[in-house]
Structure formats: structure tokens, C-alpha cells
Amino acid sequence: MARTLIRGGLVVTAAEETHADVLVDGERVAAIAAPDVAEAWVPGADRVIDATGMYVIPGGVDAHTHMEMPFGGTVASDTFETGTRAAAFGGTTTIVDFAIQQVGGTLRAGLDAWHAKAEGNCAVDYAFHMILADVNDAVLKEMDQLVGEGVTSFKMFMAYPGVLYSDDGRILRAMQQAADNGALPMMHAENGIAIDVLIEQALAAGRTDPRVHGEVRKALLEAEATHRAIQLARVAGSPLYVVHVSAAEAVAELTAARDLGLNVFGETCPQYLFLSTDDLARPGFEGAKYVCSTPLRPVEHQAALWRGLRSDDLSVVSTDHCPFCFAGQKDLGRDDFSKIPNGLPGVENRMDLLHQAVVDGHISRRRWIELACATPARMFGLHPRKGTIAPGADADLVVYDPAAQQTVSAATHHMNVDYSAYEGRQLTGRARTVLSRGTVVVDDGQYTGRAGHGAYLKRDTCQYLV
Numbered sequence: 001m002a003r004t005l006i007r008g009g010l011v012v013t014a015a016e017e018t019h020a021d022v023l024v025d026g027e028r029v030a031a032i033a034a035p036d037v038a039e040a041w042v043p044g045a046d047r048v049i050d051a052t053g054m055y056v057i058p059g060g061v062d063a064h065t066h067m068e069m070p071f072g073g074t075v076a077s078d079t080f081e082t083g084t085r086a087a088a089f090g091g092t093t094t095i096v097d098f099a100i101q102q103v104g105g106t107l108r109a110g111l112d113a114w115h116a117k118a119e120g121n122c123a124v125d126y127a128f129h130m131i132l133a134d135v136n137d138a139v140l141k142e143m144d145q146l147v148g149e150g151v152t153s154f155k156m157f158m159a160y161p162g163v164l165y166s167d168d169g170r171i172l173r174a175m176q177q178a179a180d181n182g183a184l185p186m187m188h189a190e191n192g193i194a195i196d197v198l199i200e201q202a203l204a205a206g207r208t209d210p211r212v213h214g215e216v217r218k219a220l221l222e223a224e225a226t227h228r229a230i231q232l233a234r235v236a237g238s239p240l241y242v243v244h245v246s247a248a249e250a251v252a253e254l255t256a257a258r259d260l261g262l263n264v265f266g267e268t269c270p271q272y273l274f275l276s277t278d279d280l281a282r283p284g285f286e287g288a289k290y291v292c293s294t295p296l297r298p299v300e301h302q303a304a305l306w307r308g309l310r311s312d313d314l315s316v317v318s319t320d321h322c323p324f325c326f327a328g329q330k331d332l333g334r335d336d337f338s339k340i341p342n343g344l345p346g347v348e349n350r351m352d353l354l355h356q357a358v359v360d361g362h363i364s365r366r367r368w369i370e371l372a373c374a375t376p377a378r379m380f381g382l383h384p385r386k387g388t389i390a391p392g393a394d395a396d397l398v399v400y401d402p403a404a405q406q407t408v409s410a411a412t413h414h415m416n417v418d419y420s421a422y423e424g425r426q427l428t429g430r431a432r433t434v435l436s437r438g439t440v441v442v443d444d445g446q447y448t449g450r451a452g453h454g455a456y457l458k459r460d461t462c463q464y465l466v
């Protein structure tokens with residue numbers, strides 16, 4: 001087994017910041033030791049990585065991605081190969097993607113289809129959530145089987161009537177099943193029935209440009225759905241994880257639920273922290289680059305999101321990475337905002353944007369790691385393999401240069417999409433060397449990994465439930 005020693009860095013986890021050396025043996029972390037003790041390991045190491053002046057952090061865990069996802073007549077532009085390679089460049093070494101049940105189809109068929117897309121193609125490790133698009137008796141039974149196979153979280157949509165939408169009865173039944181089998185229900189919380197009325201009215205009034213997407217998907221309709229999802233989970237006795245929270249009013253619903261001691265968790269994404277309706281309102285058709293759901297909000301909402309991240313009313317930052325090219329895909333909605341494919345690229349940018357939040361004083365360094373690595377790993381049953389640096393954990397490690405300066409640009413990013421949502425933004429900090437299970441996959445801007453290195457991860461159930 002190859003031994004790698006990472007020397008001289010500041011090891012940062014959700015729990016500790018320690019000047020220590022990390023010994024990797026094969027695919028796992030073997031030991032962490034004070035530098036004078038680790039000196040004795042140098043002769044036995046096959047490779048020594050100098051991390052002087054660097055942080056040594058766990059590889060990022062992005063619990064919300066959509067590689068090659070079909071949406072609105074097109075398909076998200078990153079494949080599992082390009083998307084996971086871009087993730088690696090950005091210091092993310094685990095993704096949890098969403099397999100989708102077809103309406104009228106089985107969960108098994110949906111899961112098999114996503115395994116086929118991912119297998120042999122990933123640069124870093126991957127796991128799956130399952131999207132429930134058609135809850136019925138057979139599907140409820142299948143949920144139990146999937147939990148046994150390491151698919152332990154099931155997402156439903158209160159949005160997108162006629163496509164992925166589940167009504168309250170179906171949601172309640174799936175939540176009851178989850179209460180029994182230990183799974184974690186995930187919710188896209190927006191009142192899609194009401195939103196569709198507002199979309200129709202806006203289009204009838206001739207309002208077709210991208211900014212209207214943000215206006216019809218009202219914060220109150222996110223808050224209302226969040227509230228309803230929480231009450232349904234209470235009735236079912238299940239936990240609840242609300243994805244991509246963007247509105248201050250929705251954070252308030254989560255805060256109220258958590259103040260009651262409920263197993264209710266919230267996720268937000270970098271786009272809601274760093275972008276706003278000002279971007280959706282960019283002139284021409286430029287705003288289409290920023291169309292995603294939940295939508296970007298007026299800039300005032302950001303303060304509530306940052307506060308939620310500090311108070312743990314929001315516990316995870318994932319990307320909802322779902323890229324569509326500006327030319328040829330976002331274009332589909334040039335005359336009708338409701339036809340713009342929903343989604344933003346971001347899997348490569350998340351760790352750096354959150355490090356910038358550390359630099360800017362929004363969150364602490366350890367909270368950065370907690371939000372981006374440790375909590376998503378525990379939330380989705382990947383701890384202790386992922387999300388921390390500890391003896392026995394997978395050697396998913398990032399040597400992170402906290403002083404590196406970078407300018408984000410589509411010209412230099414590795415995602416398979418023709419624009420960056422953060423074009424021109426100056427960031428401090430960048431992943432220098434990235435290891436996935438002991439293998440260096442990115443080194444100083446060079447890709448040294450390979451498609452197929454990434455392995456499928458069977459997950460345990462959520463580790464936060466009380």
C-alpha cells in the first residue's frame with residue numbers, strides 16, 4: 001500500500017484546527033500526529049506533500065447535484081465524468097446526485113438508469129438520493145428495499161405540477177414510510193399550483209423576460225410550502241430536510257420548527273448567498289443564466305441566510321449544480337421565461353465561495369468545513385468515511401491555499417457549461433492538491449485522476465435524528 005505523508009499544514013475539521021501531519025496508507029487516513037512525532041514517518045513514505053502555509057481539509061461533500069439531468073426538453077450539460085472532474089478541481093470529493101423515478105415507472109428502473117450514467121465515469125466518489133415522482137403502494141414498498149441498498153433519502157416536489165409534483169396525500173404517505181424505514185424525506189418546498197397560476201397570468205400580460213421568473217415564484221409561496229412540509233412531517237412522525245432554501249420567510253419556518261426541537265433541517269446554496277434578483281434582471285436575455293428554482297431573491301434575504309448558517313437553522317450548503325448552456329439551452333426560453341431550463345452551475349465553486357465567506361467574516365473556518373463537508377456527510381449517512389480527517393476515514397483530502405487569488409471565469413473553469421454564474425468575481429483561496437481515497441486527482445491545476453476512479457457509496461441513514 002502506498003504511503004503518503006502530508007506535512008506542515010494546518011489541519012482544519014469541523015471540530016479542530018491543529019498544526020499536524022497526516023499519514024495516508026492506501027485509501028485511508030492512517031494517523032494524524034504532531035510534526036515532531038510524524039518526522040519518524042518520513043523514511044517510510046512513498047510520497048511527501050509539503051503543506052507549509054496551507055490548510056489540510058476534508059474533501060468537500062456536495063449533497064445536491066444533478067449531472068446529466070433531463071429537464072424541460074433538454075439535459076443538464078455536465079455528465080458524471082465532466083461534473084465530477086470539475087468537482088475535484090474545486091476540492092469536492094463526494095457528490096450525492098438525484099436518481100429520478102419516471103411517472104408510471106419503478107424506483108428500481110430510475111435508480112438503475114442513474115447507476116448506468118455514473119458507473120465507470122466518475123472522478124470522485126458518488127452516491128444517490130431518489131426522487132419520488134409517482135408515490136403509490138408499490139413505490140412505498142420499494143423505498144424500504146432502497147434504504148437497504150444505501151439510498152436512504154427521498155426527495156419530493158411541491159413544485160412542478162404535472163412533472164415531478166406530489167400532492168399532500170402522496171407526500172404524507174411517503175413520509176409515513178420514511179418514519180418506519182429510517183429514511184430522510186427531502187423537499188423542494190414551493191407552492192407549485194399557485195406559482196403556475198401566476199406564471200400563466202404573467203405570460204398572458206406579455207411579461208416574458210427572465211426577471212419575471214423571480215417575481216412569480218414568491219418568497220411567501222416558498223415559506224407556505226416549507227410550513228406545510230414541516231406540518232406533514234410532524235403528522236407522519238418523520239424527519240425533514242428542506243433543499244435550496246432561499247427566502248428569509250422560509251428560514252423563519254425552519255427556525256420555528258427547530259425551536260420546537262423537531263428533526264427538521266435546512267440547506268441553502270451559494271447562489272442564494274452571493275447572487276440576487278439583480279442578476280436575474282440583467283439586461284437582454286442575460287438574466288436567463290440565473291434562472292433556478294427556488295429563485296434568486298432580493299439581496300435583503302442574504303442576511304437571513306447567513307444568520308441561519310451561523311445559528312444552524314440552515315445546516316448544509318450544497319450547490320444544486322444543474323448546468324445548462326446559455327447558447328442552445330437557456331435559449332429555449334428566449335420568448336417565455338417559463339421555458340428557460342432551471343438550474344445553475346456551481347459544483348466547482350462551492351468550496352471557494354464558502355472560503356470567501358470565511359475571509360469576509362460571515363462564518364468561521366471550522367463552520368466552513370462543517371457546512372461543506374462534515375454535516376452533509378453525517379446528514380446523509382457517509383460519516384465517518386467522508387467529511388472529516390480521522391484515522392480510518394477515507395483519505396479524501398484537500399491541501400488548500402488560503403492566500404491564492406483567483407478570478408472565476410468560464411474561460412478557466414472545468415464545468416461543461418459556456419458561462420459562469422460568478423464570472424469575474426475575485427476570490428481568495430483555492431484547492432491546490434486534491435486526494436480522493438489516497439489518490440492525487442488534482443495537483444497544482446493539473447488533473448491527475450481518471451474517469452472510473454470514483455466509486456459508488458452505499459449510505460447509512462441520517463446521523464442527526466433524535
Ligand SMILES: [Zn+2]
Nearest residue numbers: 064066320322
Ligand atoms: Zn435540485
